[in-house]
Amino acid sequence: MKPLREQDSRRLFFNRVFGSENVGSVQFKEISVEILKKCGGLPLAIITIASLLACHEAGSSNEWESINNSLGAKFATKPILEEMRGILNLSYTHLLIHLRPCFLYLGMYPEDRLIIRDDLVRQWIAEGFVCNLHGADLEDVAKSYFVELINRGLIQPEKTCYGDVITCRIHYMMLDLILSKSTEDNFISVAYKHEDMARFNSCEYKVRRFSLQSSVGGAMSKALATSMPQVRSYTQFGESKYMLPLPQFKYLRVLAFEFPFNWKTTIDLRATGHLFLLRYLKVSALSAEVALPAEIQGLVHLETLELHCRPIQRFPSDITCLANLFHLILPECTLLPEGIQNMKSVSTLHCSDMSESSLKEIKGLSELTNLKELKLRVPTYYPGMTIECFDALLSSIGMLRNLKHLSLECWHKYDGYDS
Template sequence: MATSATMGVMNPLLGKLANLLGEEYMMLTGVRKQASFLKDELSIMKALLDKMELMDELDPSAKNWRDHIREMSYDMENCIDDFIHDIEGASAKKGFVRKMAQRLRRLGRRHQIANRIEELKVLAMEASARRERYNIDACINSSPGPVAVDPRIPALYKEAAGLVGIDAPREELVSLLMDSGKKLKVLSIVGFGGLGKTTLAKQVYDKVGGQFDCKAFFSVSQRPEVKSLLNGLQLKLGMRDYSHAYELQDVIDRLREHLKHKRYLIILDDLWDQSAWSTISCAFPDDANGSRVVVTTRLDDVATIACLSDRTCIYSMKPLKEEDSRRLFFSRVSWPENVCLPQFKEISAQILKKCGGLPLAIITIASLLASHEERPLSEWESIKNSLGAKSATKPTLKEMRGILHLPVYLRPCFLYLGMYPEDCLIRRDDLVRQWIAEGFICSSHGADLDDVAKSYFNELVNRSMIQPIVTEEGEVFSCMVHDMMLDLILSKSKEDNFLSVAYNYEDIVRSCNSEYKVRRLSLQSCVGGSKSEALATSMAHVRSYALWPKSQYTPPLSQFKYLRVLAFESPHGLETTVDLTAVGHLFLLRYLNVSASTAVIALPAEIQGLVHLLTLVIDCKRVQSFPLDISCLANLLHLVLPYGVGLPEGIKKMKSIRTLKCWDMSESSLEDIKGLGELTNLKKLHLSTWSKRFTLEQEDALVSSLRTLRGLKEIGWTQGCSAPDNKIVELIRGGTLCTQMED
């Protein structure tokens, strides 16, 4: 099955064409006629694309046509966005003289727009003519129903852990680790991705960790920056973080001093680089206290150098035995092994043989078979064939591609995970809001978009495409992506021109010089700003932009005219000013998330032009400027205010707000604290007093507002400068609300 993300642009485009046919644009007769033609033509193309998605392979000409339609759809949507912005901007202007001037210019503007849409019509007709060369019938997918997290998933991962780590493997490692030797010992667990190295190491860590003075389990990335890695290790060991004030040698010395004379256990999970180990190992003193270090890696040469070529300290992971593979497979398919239907016995054995004992492959394929009840034998055959022509004992990335039998609606959501770095903890709420901002989520029968998006997230969990992080209460609020799955995502994203990831300047140049325009960009490592400035104009069509701490580069945002999603995370220790004032002109922006602990963030004085903004998160301790007109954002749903900033002036106008976090309620006026009580759609509220104490008047006003917010499902208070008044505590802990109190 050709897992493509074409629907990620086609569905939003069809929605906007439908809007142009609404009553609001009744006066634009010519435009409406052209829009109607485009909508009808593209709907036919969409049906054809849906059918193509069901094919295991596409011939080159069909694939080329699909790619052409994808890029054409992106450009069409941009054109329509320009048109709608132009019309809405003109109608929003006030004053008699301005209105008269607008009327005089209206005919000229309509003529220009009509010409542009006529050009789009010609492109669609040309694409339709080419379509006739491909003999594929139209087939329209039905929309999915709501999905809840499968309650078996957390238990399944525990079961997988048991199958990979029980008995001999775990006990053998424990025996090697806990021998009587006093010198520092390094053990390596080596094996290809998906075999369960991390699971086995974690089981050993949990079993023997209590016998050491200090311990840490730390995940390394494929491209580690050694100083950042060691800074993270300091935090894991409970050391105070002064990372921005020390050179690499200083960090190593601090770690050695902290570990000196202690018996320590450190797990370094997923190490890829020999030179990184050579530097990291300098931080581990050998005081003959019986300290131990465990390294998990896919690379034999890394395992060897870590163990100083002592092969007795290398544990090679082995695939699951046939019996354990069957047990894992049928536990996910939900068939007791001893009642497997006769007609499925042979095909299930063939599938398991192709999986080669790889837990990740077994869980993923079994999840696929379990996701729909009573799949016919023919579908089992199709899935078996998609794993490759030869029986594999070690499924490769290419052979794993065929297992992604995802519904059309899930594919762009799945590929979007590639925007996040390796080993990143992905918050569910951030992810689903980004999906919504991109237009991936379609509501049916009046369903709330947020609920639909969470349903999509849950379905990815159920299909084992993402690894859920389960809380003590059994809830899933975040996830991670397995390295093998991320490799697959990035490979497919490149093939479909869905997103680009840049680790250096050369990666950006390569993206700019590619056949297609860059649509989504994730900067994940250091990128020199001086060189990148010249490339900004090549990024004008970017729709999602993510800048992670290692990128250390802020682009000229004014160039990103069609940006929907901007996620910016400043490097810890960076104390310069980051200028984000240009975001006020990004008229399509729907999601803005800025996180900075030490950098000074400069925001625009006004953002009322961001009429489509749904999520605004400014999680910063230092802001140079902050917009005063937030309350004008009528469509805003989620708001996190920075430290030192009170409730927005006129907050009572923000009737759409569902989630609100204010770190400094003491900076809020009495009127706005009272206005909080008028936000009848508010579901989640988190408050604090960061800079100064509440006055009695403010406390009374807050108590009054909280009593009126009957729709709240969750309320929290983080103690800052002062603890909340007893009356507030009583309300927060009153039993009718889902509450949270933090010290």
């Protein structure tokens, strides 16, 4: 962390607090000099404190004095690692209660990982962190939480789309704070190696949220299961062959796997059919094979099913029975489910293969009145996609009054070849 020059520190500070270098500089000149001195020119410290001040709309001098006093005198002479943690901790202390679990949940992701906003907010909702205010849409409320964390400088915005931040990262020092707080509160447990797995098995407390970020093999699975019956969220990253003994995790709400593009493995999810409380299921492993249960209608609380993997030989036909399914991302070469018109709750639908979808299913899209995002891969030349099917598709799309995002990818398929 290379310190900034005094002039650059000042510019960064006031731009973050007031949106301009000069606004408010007279009124707060003296105290801002003290605060900036305690930040030691460290960009993360300046952004964090400035974002904290900016979130107090009144911006009174008393508020500034209180935060300045909270930093303590030692910051002025020793703004190094330990003091930096103190600044970050101050920002966490001032964080609104309902935002704290959302912030700590970022510890489920590995260091420097690009985090997709929609994944994060849907996981928050599945965990029950988001409050339904006066009938407001939960996802809209969750997105406002996400924006608030950005405004407070707690997460770093990355990619934007039409003015909205859609991906973010978390600074390694902020992640260090999160994991420290998570350990104190038994909020998240992260495993990087075999020793971590063994430690969780011997702990007195029960693991609530577990993130596997290592290449741990399957030998520990039986021993670990005894300490994890209360797990609510499980995420797995990297090239690990470890497989969660799913039947023992009846309280699981969030289940996510993310493997490298070329990692060829089999993810056996047949036992998920018994996870009654499961709300979120995502697999991001393009070279992996996924085995799903023959029937999933028992997952009555499932809200998100997102599969990025190799084609699934047998996709559950009773998926249309899931009344609370809001987000459905189908794997490669999976047709629209038969009876798609019954999935009234779906607001997000991605289908990569419309080549053999029946006219009935295409017309059924028109009945998905809650659909907000639709992404389809449509063949421009294929015997199954007749002019009648194309007309029906256009007609169905035209009847989706709540649709906000539409993506139609056209492709050619003939004589057994794609182009």
